[in-house]
Amino acid sequence: MxxxxxxxxxxxxxxxxLPLVGLVGKKAREAWALLISGATLGxxxxxxxxVWSTKETLVYTLxxxxxxxxxVGFPVRIVWxxxxxxxxxxxxxxxxxxxxxxxxxxxxxxxxxxxxxxxxILVLELGMLGIVLTGDxxxxxxxxxxxxxxxxxxxxxxxxxxEGIEAGIKYMFVGSLASSxxxxxxxxxxxxxxxxxxxYLAEKMAANFTLTAKIALAFLIGGLLFKSGAVPVHMWLxxxxxxxxxxxxxxxxxxxxxxxxxxxxxxIAFSVFGMAxxxxxxGWVIIFFACLTxxxxxxxxxxxxxxxRLLAFSSVGQIGYILLGLGIGLAAYGTKVGEIATAGAxxxxxxxxxxxxxxxxxxxAVLHELGTKDLNELSGLAKTMPKTTFAFIVGAAAIIGLPPxxxxxxxxxxxxxxxxxxxxxxxxxxxxxxxxxxxxxxVLYTFLGRPSERVMKAKEPGMAMLLPMFILVGAIxxxxxxxxxxxxxxxxxxxxxxxxxxxxxxxxxxxx
Amino acid sequence: xxxxxxITAFLLIFMGVYAFLYKRNLLKLILAxxxxxxxxxxxxxxxxxxxxxxVLPTAPIYTGYETVKAPMVGPLPQALVLTSIVIGVCxxxxxVALTINAYRHYGSLDxxxxxxxRG
Amino acid sequence: xxxxxxxxxxxxxxxxxxxxxxxxxxxxxxxxSAAIASAAMSLxxxxxxxxxxxxxxxxxxxxxxxxxVTAVVVYGIAKTERWxxxxx
Amino acid sequence: MSDMGLIVKTTARATIPLxxxxxxxxxxxxxxxxxxxxxxxxxxxxxxxxxLLAFGLNEMRKHYNHHVYSSLEGLGGLAFLGxxxxxxSVAFFYNKLxxxxxxxxxxxxxxxxxxxLPIMNLAVGLKVFTGLVSAMAAIALYRRxxx
Numbered sequence: 027m028x029x030x031x032x033x034x035x036x037x038x039x040x041x042x043x044l045p046l047v048g049l050v051g052k053k054a055r056e057a058w059a060l061l062i063s064g065a066t067l068g069x070x071x072x073x074x075x076x077v078w079s080t081k082e083t084l085v086y087t088l089x090x091x092x093x094x095x096x097x098v099g100f101p102v103r104i105v106w107x108x109x110x111x112x113x114x115x116x117x118x119x120x121x122x123x124x125x126x127x128x129x130x131x132x133x134x135x136x137x138x139x140x141x142x143x144x145x146x147i148l149v150l151e152l153g154m155l156g157i158v159l160t161g162d163x164x165x166x167x168x169x170x171x172x173x174x175x176x177x178x179x180x181x182x183x184x185x186x187x188x189e190g191i192e193a194g195i196k197y198m199f200v201g202s203l204a205s206s207x208x209x210x211x212x213x214x215x216x217x218x219x220x221x222x223x224x225x226y227l228a229e230k231m232a233a234n235f236t237l238t239a240k241i242a243l244a245f246l247i248g249g250l251l252f253k254s255g256a257v258p259v260h261m262w263l264x265x266x267x268x269x270x271x272x273x274x275x276x277x278x279x280x281x282x283x284x285x286x287x288x289x290x291x292x293x294i295a296f297s298v299f300g301m302a303x304x305x306x307x308x309g310w311v312i313i314f315f316a317c318l319t320x321x322x323x324x325x326x327x328x329x330x331x332x333x334x335r336l337l338a339f340s341s342v343g344q345i346g347y348i349l350l351g352l353g354i355g356l357a358a359y360g361t362k363v364g365e366i367a368t369a370g371a372x373x374x375x376x377x378x379x380x381x382x383x384x385x386x387x388x389x390x391a392v393l394h395e396l397g398t399k400d401l402n403e404l405s406g407l408a409k410t411m412p413k414t415t416f417a418f419i420v421g422a423a424a425i426i427g428l429p430p431x432x433x434x435x436x437x438x439x440x441x442x443x444x445x446x447x448x449x450x451x452x453x454x455x456x457x458x459x460x461x462x463x464x465x466x467x468x469v470l471y472t473f474l475g476r477p478s479e480r481v482m483k484a485k486e487p488g489m490a491m492l493l494p495m496f497i498l499v500g501a502i503x504x505x506x507x508x509x510x511x512x513x514x515x516x517x518x519x520x521x522x523x524x525x526x527x528x529x530x531x532x533x534x535x536x537x538x
Numbered sequence: 539x540x541x542x543x544x545i546t547a548f549l550l551i552f553m554g555v556y557a558f559l560y561k562r563n564l565l566k567l568i569l570a571x572x573x574x575x576x577x578x579x580x581x582x583x584x585x586x587x588x589x590x591x592x593v594l595p596t597a598p599i600y601t602g603y604e605t606v607k608a609p610m611v612g613p614l615p616q617a618l619v620l621t622s623i624v625i626g627v628c629x630x631x632x633x634v635a636l637t638i639n640a641y642r643h644y645g646s647l648d649x650x651x652x653x654x655x656r657g
Numbered sequence: 658x659x660x661x662x663x664x665x666x667x668x669x670x671x672x673x674x675x676x677x678x679x680x681x682x683x684x685x686x687x688x689x690s691a692a693i694a695s696a697a698m699s700l701x702x703x704x705x706x707x708x709x710x711x712x713x714x715x716x717x718x719x720x721x722x723x724x725x726v727t728a729v730v731v732y733g734i735a736k737t738e739r740w741x742x743x744x745x
Numbered sequence: 746m747s748d749m750g751l752i753v754k755t756t757a758r759a760t761i762p763l764x765x766x767x768x769x770x771x772x773x774x775x776x777x778x779x780x781x782x783x784x785x786x787x788x789x790x791x792x793x794x795x796x797l798l799a800f801g802l803n804e805m806r807k808h809y810n811h812h813v814y815s816s817l818e819g820l821g822g823l824a825f826l827g828x829x830x831x832x833x834s835v836a837f838f839y840n841k842l843x844x845x846x847x848x849x850x851x852x853x854x855x856x857x858x859x860x861x862l863p864i865m866n867l868a869v870g871l872k873v874f875t876g877l878v879s880a881m882a883a884i885a886l887y888r889r890x891x892x
């Protein structure tokens with residue numbers, strides 16, 4: 027039995043049936059949301075195993091007589107196309123989303139309007155899964171908008187506070203303009219080439235690359251940099267991520283900016299435009315933005331006093347690392363360095379999703395128990411919330427890149443490849459890490475300092491909040507124990523499958 | 539005759555982006571987004587309307603189920619624009635709802651008043 | 658050729674109307690008038706879609722653009738304020 | 746926004762059923778004539794919005810139940826998903842009912858044809874109508890902000 031369509035069917039079923047299940051009661055609704063996201067996790071892990079063991083690009087054509095396999099023939103139908111990168115992303119999304127749902131059962135207990143909350147969180151998951159699965163550029167736009175609308179609504183979910191509303195409005199207007207740019211790029215591509223299937227588009231583009239396609243590429247990359255929060259346009263991110271409920275911040279920072287931004291940049295740059303455009307130039311453009319993002323994001327994180335805002339700026343900085351790896355992978359396409367850099371970028375995407383989800387959950391636990399996220403009032407938290415502090419230490423050490431944890435391996439791949447490619451870029455990456463270390467050391471210093479009166483009254487959060495956090499801690503430590511096995515066994519093949527543009531095209535076009 | 543539509547579409551997009559950047563009223567920004575989207579829709583639809591040998595193309599749904607004799611308009615952009623219209627109305631409803639909420643908190647529709655968050 | 662010329666003339670007129678109403682939409686200081694101008698733009702645009710042989714889109718644009726969008730924006734104006742304030 | 750005057754109410758009373766019938770026609774003939782689930786649903790929702798505008802929020806409250814509408818919306822979605830799953834032995838979204846269904850497999854161009862498309866149109870029409878009316882009612886239910 028083919029599992030691929032179930033990755034979409036199960037969340038869709040959950041979204042549609044949640045209003046009906048909600049009539050039964052509150053508990054039933056929570057259990058149903060948990061069950062749906064758990065089932066999605068199971069299906070995506072099977073998908074990842076299938077793709078990883080065969081190392082072939084899966085193709086599924088909707089509504090066709092023989093959906094699986096090669097040879098779509100006349101490429102008009104919507105195609106789902108899954109290579110190893112997509113499968114890894116899908117698994118990460120389902121994993122973090124499952125833990126976020128589990129976390130929010132206790133975290134959101136005192137909020138109202140929860141029937142909308144669970145529907146929206148499943149819609150967000152559905153949109154991200156659709157983005158990573160699809161092989162059709164307009165279908166990608168539809169899923170991007172599904173994801174974006176859900177995240178606008180979730181950022182502004184607590185509409186009785188001005189903070190959420192202001193952040194939601196900023197996010198919404200910037201995001202809508204970016205979406206319009208992306209749609210314009212897609213429209214120009216359609217007008218030039220008359221098709222929307224990514225593989226067929228790549229084939230046509232290789233034969234005839236025109237000025238219109240270049241303009242379309244500029245619009246697409248611009249819109250996607252907006253969505254991923256690269257530096258000249260990162261302001262909405264620093265407002266939106268802290269204002270959302272913490273379980274949503276974990277998903278926004280961990281997943282949305284990657285699935286809707288970085289992943290799609292990689293897919294479009296490699297698989298769609300890869301055979302036509304000058305990859306060296308494109309790579310250097312992305313490297314430029316990456317260096318800017320890396321320095322500014324990490325440096326801004328140092329001066330923040332709001333804990334969630336610090337984490338959000340740190341997310342900007344880490345997106346810089348991922349974009350740097352991607353840019354080097356494009357600029358040094360075809361060489362060993364490029365492959366290592368791409369693998370590092372993919373590895374860091376997964377790692378950062380796990381680490382940042384953990385850190386935002388810790389921030390949410392602190393906010394839930396103490397009612398504040400101002401770092402000046404949080405000193406001495408280690409006395410009263412030792413388990414939470416332990417989780418934070420693990421997450422912070424991993425994001426800095428200390429050796430026994432998972433962040434080390436991915437950052438090492440990025441340092442190595444950037445130093446080999448251009449020593450200057452390696453220096454910039456190290457500087458970024460220095461800023462990042464300073465920011466997190468400051469938070470740790472606060473946590474381990476002398477306890478203030480307010481902190482002394484705090485207690486540990488409940489089991490339903492601690493358990494997802496400790497599952498993430500376990501994942502970090504487990505991935506830290508086998509860094510090179512994972513990078514050799516999973517990430518390098520993913521990078522080489524991404525770099526194998528012809529293979530991606532041939533999987534759909536069937537050797538035409 | 540095709541250039542009319544392209545020129546109009548690009549002018550609409552340009553006007554929308556101009557209004558988006560220089561207006562400060564939230565509802566005006568929403569209307570500007572609507573104008574941008576309309577421009578893109580017009581662009582897409584005119585891509586599907588190709589003039590071949592000076593014969594006007596027709597939509598397949600007009601000619602019935604028998605074989606189509608005139609050249610067809612492209613059905614794909616119409617599907618795209620429909621989807622895009624659906625998405626547009628979702629975004630617009632959400633934006634208006636958020637705007638009403640913002641007015642309750644700030645007492646103004648001015649974008650520049652929404653500056654309480656730093657950054 | 659005659660049919661072609663007639664068609665082009667009608668389309669030219671409609672598109673001119675679209676441009677004028679779009680301009681009015683973004684320049685009116687009265688938001689209610691701007692919303693009505695946006696509805697007029699949608700209606701003219703749906704006519705243009707009909708001329709371009711996209712009847713599905715024409716129906717959707719008429720129902721959504723001239724009906725629902727206008728109603729939503731008018732409700733938004735009713736809940737907030739009607740005039741766009743002058744620049745300081 | 747309160748209710749409107751007598752002229753508007755009388756006109757609305759006359760036109761709302763007509764708009765509703767027209768919208769239903771668009772939904773039902775979605776596979777034969779221009780239109781379909783979304784367009785028809787939006788047209789019927791236009792009738793609902795006309796009701797809301799003409800008769801005011803208090804009258805609307807008597808006829809609008811949030812739970813019923815959101816459940817109906819969910820049902821529409823589930824029906825869509827279920828129909829698209831019918832041909833799952835072949836492919837997701839495969840039109841299984843075409844050529845082999847109990848009905849909806851008549852001569853092309855007649856009302857009972859086109860396999861699963863009429864059912865999908867009905868499901869989408871239900872979902873769009875309930876969804877848009879719910880969204881409109883949610884916006885109308887906000888209290889006006891006062892100093």
